[in-house]
Amino acid sequence: MTNSRDQTSDLFGAREGEKSVEAPLAERLRPREFADFVGQDDITAPDRPLRRAIEADQLSSVIFWGPPGSGKTTLAYLIASHTKAQFVPFSAVTGGVPELRAIIKTAEQRQAINGQRTILFVDEIHRFNKAQQDAFLPHVERGTVILVGATTENPSFEVISPLLSRSLVVVLKPLSDEALGHILDRALVDSAIGLGKWNARLSPDAKQRLIAYGNGDARALLTALDFVVRQQSAGSDGTRLIxxxxLEAALMKKSIRYDKSGEEHYNVISAYIKSLRDSDPDGALYWLARMLEGGEDPKFIARRLVIFASEDVGNADPMGLVVAAAVAQAVQFVGLPEAQINLAQGTTYLATRQKDNASYIGLLEAMEDAKTHGNLGVPLHLRNAVTTMMKDLGYGKGYRYVHDDPQAKGQQEHLPESLKGRRYYRPKDI
Known part of the structure; x- marks a missing residue:
C-alpha cells in the first residue's frame, strides 16, 4: 500500500532533496514546514487552533477559501506531512465521480483492514457540481474520509449546505506586502532551490513594483521574479541588476502606482466618490479603472457603492440602493475579471442619478441630539401598554391608529417634549 508521503509527492512534486531545478520557482520554494510558512499568522501561528490540530494529527474536515497564491495548497501539503492518515489528492478539474468512488472504496477497505483514516484533498472543490458533491457527502458524514477542500470561490455559493455544515471553513487573505517581501528575499538568496546562483539584485523601486505586481499572490510574484531574473543580462561583475x-520591460506591463494601504489608496477612492457625487460618469469610470488596475479588492469598491447609494443618492432615486446591492452581490458571485463589468454598470448608474443626502444629514443631526440630550423619555402616547398597570399609568393614551383614523397622519407628535418641532429630514426639491 502506498503511504501518505508517497502520494503527497505525486501531488506536490519531489521532496526537499529531490526538487528538480526545472520545477517552477513557486513549487521549489513551497514551504515544507510551518516554520517556513510566511503570512496567514492568524491561522498558522504556533498557538492557532488549526495549526495545533494539524500538528497533533487531529484534523476534521476543512475547506480552505482564499485567493490564488495565498497558501491553500501549501496548507494541504503541511497536513499531508503531519498526518499518519492516507493522504489522497484529487483534482475537481480532471477527476470525476467514477474516480471519486474508487477512492472511497479503497478508503473503506483501508479503514476496515488496519483502521487507517483517509484524508481526501479536493483541489478547486468549487468545480464540483451538486451531484458530484453529493457523491462523497455520506462518506464524510460516516467518517470514511476527512475532506480537505481548496477553493477560490465563496463556499456558501459553491459548496452544498450539508457538506459545508460538516466542515470548518478557513478563510485565507491575500498575502501582505511584508509577507511577499520576505518571500522575494528568500527566493533571491537561496542558492539551493531559489535564484541565489543567478546573483540578481533588485533596486528598491523594482522590489516595490514587483510586490505590487504580485498583489497578494505568492505564486504570481515568484513566477514574475523568475522570468525577470532569467531575462536580465549580467553586468561585468556578474550581477544582474534589475x-x-x-522590470516593466520584462513584464511588458507598467506597474500602477497604487498602495492599497497608503495615501494613494485614499486619494484614488476619494477621487472616485467625488466623481460619482458630481455626476461625472467619465471621471468615475477612470478612477474605477485605476483602482482595478492597481489591484484593489472589488468587494471594497462594491461596499463603497452601496454606501454612496444611501448617503448621496438617497431617496432621489431609491433604485440606486437596489442597483448597488445587486452589484455587490454580483461581484461576490462572479469574481474578477468579469465583476469589473458589474462595477462599471453600478458606477455609471449612480453617477447619472439625481443626488439627495437628506437622509444622511438628518441622521447625523438626530444622532447629535441623541448624544447631547441623553435618554429623553418616550412620550406616553407612543408607549406600548402591554399590562393593565401600564394602561393605568397612561401608556398609549391618546395614540391614534392612522389606519383607522387617517386624519391622525401628521397630527401627532413623535419626538420627546424638549425636541418638539425639530426637523431632521429635509429632502431637496427634485
Whole structure:
C-alpha cells in the first residue's frame, strides 16, 4: 500500500532533496514546514487552533477559501506531512465521480483492514457540481474520509449546505506586502532551490513594483521574479541588476502606482466618490479603472457603492440602493475579471442619478441630539401598554391608529417634549 508521503509527492512534486531545478520557482520554494510558512499568522501561528490540530494529527474536515497564491495548497501539503492518515489528492478539474468512488472504496477497505483514516484533498472543490458533491457527502458524514477542500470561490455559493455544515471553513487573505517581501528575499538568496546562483539584485523601486505586481499572490510574484531574473543580462561583475525600467520591460506591463494601504489608496477612492457625487460618469469610470488596475479588492469598491447609494443618492432615486446591492452581490458571485463589468454598470448608474443626502444629514443631526440630550423619555402616547398597570399609568393614551383614523397622519407628535418641532429630514426639491 502506498503511504501518505508517497502520494503527497505525486501531488506536490519531489521532496526537499529531490526538487528538480526545472520545477517552477513557486513549487521549489513551497514551504515544507510551518516554520517556513510566511503570512496567514492568524491561522498558522504556533498557538492557532488549526495549526495545533494539524500538528497533533487531529484534523476534521476543512475547506480552505482564499485567493490564488495565498497558501491553500501549501496548507494541504503541511497536513499531508503531519498526518499518519492516507493522504489522497484529487483534482475537481480532471477527476470525476467514477474516480471519486474508487477512492472511497479503497478508503473503506483501508479503514476496515488496519483502521487507517483517509484524508481526501479536493483541489478547486468549487468545480464540483451538486451531484458530484453529493457523491462523497455520506462518506464524510460516516467518517470514511476527512475532506480537505481548496477553493477560490465563496463556499456558501459553491459548496452544498450539508457538506459545508460538516466542515470548518478557513478563510485565507491575500498575502501582505511584508509577507511577499520576505518571500522575494528568500527566493533571491537561496542558492539551493531559489535564484541565489543567478546573483540578481533588485533596486528598491523594482522590489516595490514587483510586490505590487504580485498583489497578494505568492505564486504570481515568484513566477514574475523568475522570468525577470532569467531575462536580465549580467553586468561585468556578474550581477544582474534589475531596476524599475527593466522590470516593466520584462513584464511588458507598467506597474500602477497604487498602495492599497497608503495615501494613494485614499486619494484614488476619494477621487472616485467625488466623481460619482458630481455626476461625472467619465471621471468615475477612470478612477474605477485605476483602482482595478492597481489591484484593489472589488468587494471594497462594491461596499463603497452601496454606501454612496444611501448617503448621496438617497431617496432621489431609491433604485440606486437596489442597483448597488445587486452589484455587490454580483461581484461576490462572479469574481474578477468579469465583476469589473458589474462595477462599471453600478458606477455609471449612480453617477447619472439625481443626488439627495437628506437622509444622511438628518441622521447625523438626530444622532447629535441623541448624544447631547441623553435618554429623553418616550412620550406616553407612543408607549406600548402591554399590562393593565401600564394602561393605568397612561401608556398609549391618546395614540391614534392612522389606519383607522387617517386624519391622525401628521397630527401627532413623535419626538420627546424638549425636541418638539425639530426637523431632521429635509429632502431637496427634485
Amino acid at each position: 531596476d524599475g525600467a527593466a
